Amino acid sequence: MxxxxxxxxxxxxxxxxxxxxxxxxxxxxxxxxxxxxxxxxxxxxxxxxxxxxxxxxxxxxxxxxxxxxxxxxxxxxxxxxxxxxxxxxxxxxxxxxxxxxxxxxxxxxxxxxxxxxxxxxxxxxxxxxxxxxxxxxxxxxxxxxxxxxxxxxxxxxxxxxxxxxxxxxxxxxxxxxxxxxxxxxxxxxxxxxxxxxxxxxxxxxxxxxxxxxxxxxxxxxxxxxxxxxxxxxxxxxxxxxxxxxxxxxxxxxxxxxxxxxxxxxxxxxxxxxxxxxxxxxxxxxxxxxxxxxxxxxxxxxxxxxxxxxxxxxxxxxxxxxxxxxxxxxxxxxxxxASRERAVHGGGPVYFDGADNVPVGRTAVAPMPCAYRLTPAGYADAWAALTAHGIRVEPDLRVETAQPAGAMAALLLDPRARFAVAEATPLPCAGGSPATGDES
Known part of the structure; x- marks a missing residue:
């Protein structure tokens, strides 16, 4: 010093x-x-x-x-x-x-x-x-x-x-x-x-x-x-x-x-x-x-x-x-550009890692197209989803093709470190839109 x-x-x-x-x-x-x-x-x-x-x-x-x-x-x-x-x-x-x-x-x-x-x-x-x-x-x-x-x-x-x-x-x-x-x-x-x-x-x-x-x-x-x-x-x-x-x-x-x-x-x-x-x-x-x-x-x-x-x-x-x-x-x-890309969905989602961590040590998966909540899960997640402005469909489905789609995955995915509720990832029709591979 x-x-x-x-x-x-x-x-x-x-x-x-x-x-x-x-x-x-x-x-x-x-x-x-x-x-x-x-x-x-x-x-x-x-x-x-x-x-x-x-x-x-x-x-x-x-x-x-x-x-x-x-x-x-x-x-x-x-x-x-x-x-x-x-x-x-x-x-x-x-x-x-x-x-x-x-x-x-x-x-x-x-x-x-x-x-x-x-x-x-x-x-x-x-x-x-x-x-x-x-x-x-x-x-x-x-x-x-x-x-x-x-x-x-x-x-x-x-x-x-x-x-x-x-x-x-x-x-x-x-x-x-x-x-x-x-x-x-x-x-x-x-x-x-x-x-x-x-x-x-x-x-x-x-x-x-x-x-x-x-x-x-x-x-x-x-x-x-x-x-x-x-x-x-x-x-x-x-x-x-x-x-x-x-x-x-x-x-x-x-x-x-x-x-x-x-x-x-x-x-x-x-x-x-x-x-x-x-x-x-x-x-x-x-x-x-x-x-x-x-x-x-x-x-x-x-x-x-x-x-x-x-x-x-x-x-x-x-x-x-x-x-x-x-x-x-x-x-x-x-x-x-970032918001527009999120609205269209797709791409990978990262559940750990950082920009200074080797890629091989990062958990990355294709972004699900949506998550299905149970009524109990919706009750647990409602406050956080509302605060983030995340849209929930009437059938308790949360699509990731929206501005806060990445945060939706981090809130609801079973693999996320700080998930607030249990939800089921839903794959996209015809396969995953993401380009990321599990590693």
Whole structure:
């Protein structure tokens, strides 16, 4: 791990374009209203009430539809669910006046784990800065990109300072069964907003030296994700985020690849958001920032530690927005192609393996044309099928020729690791349409 001096920390702040110094109590840079985190110099996190106040101010200052073409960003907030403890789960939208046939919709999911708050702070700052940006570059960005933000997807965990929800659910292991209200809210956004890019923000807290770098990134490794979407996700993670973070002063590496060649995580588990979002036809990326101090300066100054964690997440988020603006046509076309291919069905389905696992060790089978549920199986699977938008025929048959066909197989096939109900695979008339072989 490199040694961090005061000069290095200052240089990182300048490159990142993020203030690492505490915000003045009367307002932020350029008249921007500071978050609670900024008001206290990064020593404590923005509270839920402060978040509500900030969003209320941004919405009230936002131009109405009749003035949306004046160059200012329009901010809206909509309720998409309720946590187990009754707290609101809200989706923030920042948009401008589109100049392209289909703006790229970028969804930031900013804090699935309640004890990883830096991503949430970065998202609140990002929303505030986008709303206040009147520059030509800011206007051009929002002409091409619509920004969707789930700033606090686990409010109960945030308040309690716990990784899990109030029900003890690890939200980032809940995107198949979708059994918690928080997971259902995220799934609702994926299903209804159909983001082209999903950027998942996390922090890691492992012994020093386990990971060689303080910032990490990863793409969907699940083999059921369309190859063109995975390729774009690799470009976003490795070439964009993995370049922007070192340029700002932080070494970056691939999540799951530890020291001495150890594989620490980052598999193809379809319950993880980066894989589930890829199966939902999105370019998905995970960003993890080291939560522990990475210098003597940070050990001595909790505010500096907090500000570094937030600043690194902001650098990664802005790299995602830059790629969305620059590669929008390619991203939108790849998402549409993936959905269209799924609607026509066919192809193989993978029940394990990953893009970094030898093919010979992967269980792959022809995709059944449908699955037959029993009434009891339908009762078990109904909530998950509904959350994923999977159509069920009146005779309790689930065809795989639909946008969420791969997820249907992972929910219902007896060979799937996280199946939610018993169902019988039905072959296609005249034989299997798939080209994959059992191996």
């Amino acid at each position: 490199r040694a961090w001096t005061a000069r290095t920390v200052l240089a990182m702040a300048l490159v990142a374009g993020v203030a690492l110094a505490p915000a003045p109590p009367g307002g932020g840079r350029g008249g921007r209203v500071p978050t609670g985190f900024e008001r206290r110099g990064g020593t404590t996190w923005t509270t839920l009430s402060q978040e509500r106040d900030l969003l209320r101010d941004l919405v009230s200052a936002s131009p109405g539809p009749e003035r949306a073409g004046w160059g200012a960003a329009r901010v809206t907030v909509s309720r998409v669910g309720t946590s187990a403890r009754g707290r609101a789960l809200e989706l923030i939208t920042v948009a401008g006046t589109s100049t392209v046939p289909e703006p790229v919709r970028v969804l930031f999911v900013c804090g699935q784990h309640g004890d990883e708050p830096a991503g949430r702070e970065a998202c609140l700052k990002l929303v505030r800065d986008l709303a206040a940006d009147r520059s030509p570059a800011g206007r051009r960005l929002l002409e091409r990109v619509t920004v969707l933000v789930l700033a606090t997807p686990n409010p109960d965990g945030l308040v309690a300072g716990t990784r899990t929800t109030a029900e003890g659910v690890d939200l980032n292991r809940g995107h198949v069964a979708v059994s918690s209200p928080e997971a259902r809210a995220i799934r609702r956004v994926l299903r209804e907003a159909r983001p082209h890019i999903v950027h998942d923000l996390h922090e890691f807290d492992v012994p020093t030296g386990t990971y060689p770098t303080p910032t990490l990134y990863l793409w969907p490794r699940n083999l059921n994700v369309a190859p063109e979407l995975r390729s774009l996700a690799v470009e976003l993670a490795r070439d964009r985020i993995g370049t922007a973070l070192p340029a700002a002063g932080w070494a970056a590496g691939v999540y799951g690849e530890g020291t001495a060649g150890r594989q620490l995580g980052g598999d193809a588990d379809e319950r993880l958001l980066r894989n589930a979002a890829g199966l939902n036809h999105a370019v998905a990326v995970l960003v993890e920032i080291a939560r522990r101090p990475i210098s003597a300066l940070e050990r001595a100054d909790p505010g500096l530690l907090g500000r570094r964690r937030v600043a690194a997440h902001l650098v990664a988020a802005r790299a995602t927005l830059r790629m969305a603006a620059e590669r929008g046509d390619t991203i939108v076309a790849a998402v549409h």
